[in-house]
Amino acid sequence: MTLFPDLLNLPHQLRHPEVRDLAWVILAPPMLTHTPWPQRHPLAGSDWVQAPEQLEHWLRELDRNCQPLLHWLELATTRRLGRYYERLWQFAVQHAPGVELIAANLPIRLGGHTLGELDLVLRDRDGVHHLELAIKLYLGPQDGDGADPAQWLGPGSNDRLDRKLKHFCQHQLPMSSRPESREVLAGLDVQAFSAHLWLGGYLLYPWPGQARPPTGANPQHLR
Template identity: 65%
Template sequence: MGERTGQRQTGYARRMMPFADLQPLPRQLRHPAVRDLAWTLLAPPLLAQCACPQRHPLSASDWAGDPGRLAAWLAGLDRDPSPLLAWLARLTSRRLGLYYEALWQFALRQAPGVELLAANLAIRDGRRTLGELDILLRDREGDHHLELAIKLYLGPPQGDGHDPAHW
């Protein structure tokens, strides 16, 4: 993103990571599922620049205007994770992608200023499934479709990770 935590964010960096100052928070949380949720919401984007306009799913939430509210919500969940655990108990699969989607769905349902319109909405032509919309949400900037994916990459133990050829 070109800007570091603690610097004033503008433009693309702010739209992709409105919570840069909270990035240390996941390491401070005790409950594993709450840490996972915090990481999901606070991890920086993989790409510094994209050909198409991008935005963080919570960039038009009330949390983006007051990141301390998000931090307080996560701290409250860390003290009592039962709402998150009840939500995750509905999962019938241990697949990482479905867990990641469930974490986003939980957060978007709780986010002030965001309305989760649909999740995992199948697109069908008769009996044939053409695809699925992961998330449809509404916020003060309009209606948005999110496709969620989590990708893990392994890098070599040496080096600083800045050279894409090493991944």
């Protein structure tokens, strides 16, 4: 699930915080290996997969002149973590060879009511993909064994790993299959597509404690 294993130490070699963040977003392993809906790295269909040295060159050049990235980030209306994460992914996809960004944060409406939005719609050598992105921090149980995703809590009062996965599967990812979404996507010349999630972030283990990773955790997850 790690597309660029030879570049994992690259973020530590970059000077500018925003460029380091961008490199981290691209290179960090996903939190989970097994998810109830298929996962896909947003750059899985890029030419960089076959030529990771080109990705490294691009990031190092950006570290020498980070103004294009800073300008892109300054256009955002908020620096909330989730939106910042999405914004970094949008920049990466726009610059990745072999990938076309069709839409980002695409609103889906019924009448005057917003049903939701599609985080990313992109085209690569494998076709068109609707991607839902999330970066999360979950704290494991002090006393439980940690296997149950419901024991992993986020900073919000209703934020839990099991609830996030349920929201992915019951709301965010099916959104693109709604008639309202298909009409919007047809206007972008998209008829056939697949839907995937990508979940990044950290699992935090209490100390002292004996918590194990939640079921489905990536053995290389960040902790």
